[in-house]
Amino acid sequence: GQNIDQPTEMTATEGAIVQINCTYQTSGFNGLFWYQQHAGEAPTFLSYNVLDGLEEKGRFSSFLSRSKGYSYLLLKELQMKDSASYLCAVKDSNYQLIWGAGTKLIIKP
Amino acid sequence: IAGITQAPTSQILAAGRRMTLRCTQDMRHNAMYWYRQDLGLGLRLIHYSNTAGTTGKGEVPDGYSVSRANTDDFPLTLASAVPSQTSVYFCASSDASGRADTQYFGPGTRLTVL
Numbered sequence: 001g002q003n004i005d006q007p008t009e010m011t012a013t014e015g016a017i018v019q020i021n022c023t024y025q026t027s028g029f030n031g032l033f034w035y036q037q038h039a040g041e042a043p044t045f046l047s048y049n050v051l052d053g054l055e056e057k058g059r060f061s062s063f064l065s066r067s068k069g070y071s072y073l074l075l076k077e078l079q080m081k082d083s084a085s086y087l088c089a090v091k092d093s094n095y096q097l098i099w100g101a102g103t104k105l106i107i108k109p
Numbered sequence: 110i111a112g113i114t115q116a117p118t119s120q121i122l123a124a125g126r127r128m129t130l131r132c133t134q135d136m137r138h139n140a141m142y143w144y145r146q147d148l149g150l151g152l153r154l155i156h157y158s159n160t161a162g163t164t165g166k167g168e169v170p171d172g173y174s175v176s177r178a179n180t181d182d183f184p185l186t187l188a189s190a191v192p193s194q195t196s197v198y199f200c201a202s203s204d205a206s207g208r209a210d211t212q213y214f215g216p217g218t219r220l221t222v223l
Contacts, residue, residue, distance in 0.1 A: 004151065033211070042199060042214035043152070087151070096167070097212065099151030 004100035011106045020073045028093025035087040083107045113215035130185045132200030141183040145196040190222045
């Protein structure tokens with residue numbers, strides 16, 4: 001079957017750096033997405049990786065290793081507004097998104 | 110309208126009742142999707158439509174039906190609601206079904222079936 005694994009919850013301190021990992025086993029691979037979802041709101045797009053390596057977007061970076069079935073989202077200079085769930089999703093061979101359950105990130109002052 | 114709208118925002122429904130969740134987008138996106146989100150589980154695809162006039166089944170289609178009469182609207186119908194359909198429902202759209210196309214989500218409908 002298809003599977004996306006992420007930690008359920010992480011805690012970090014304001015101003016620090018946090019890395020959220022995602023491992024996947026899917027039938028085919030057509031890219032990996034990270035979304036942010038604040039409580040009670042819709043998911044919003046953060047990043048897309050299809051080739052191995054690091055993609056940087058301001059305070060957020062996303063890394064992909066296709067051979068290891070592994071990605072991480074790196075958040076720098078954490079702010080209180082970064083408290084949210086972070087969803088990892090992989091586009092499979094049918095071009096459908098398979099979603100992880102999400103990682104709830106709690107930021108403490 | 111800007112983006113995707115969903116209606117209603119929330120609903121409490123008696124089991125056995127019929128319910129239609131509405132979704133409208135104004136981005137002229139070809140593809141639209143319906144997901145449900147339950148605590149502890151990832152978003153699960155219910156139905157999708159790659160273009161107006163076509164629909165397909167996702168991971169959890171049983172008990173739900175959809176139609177895509179035009180580009181903008183993609184309603185989801187529960188013919189006879191059951192308590193296990195209590196969930197948050199998100200509609201999404203994207204401009205293509207290729208690799209890199211990003212899905213944009215509506216604000217969601219919180220449905221409770223009693």
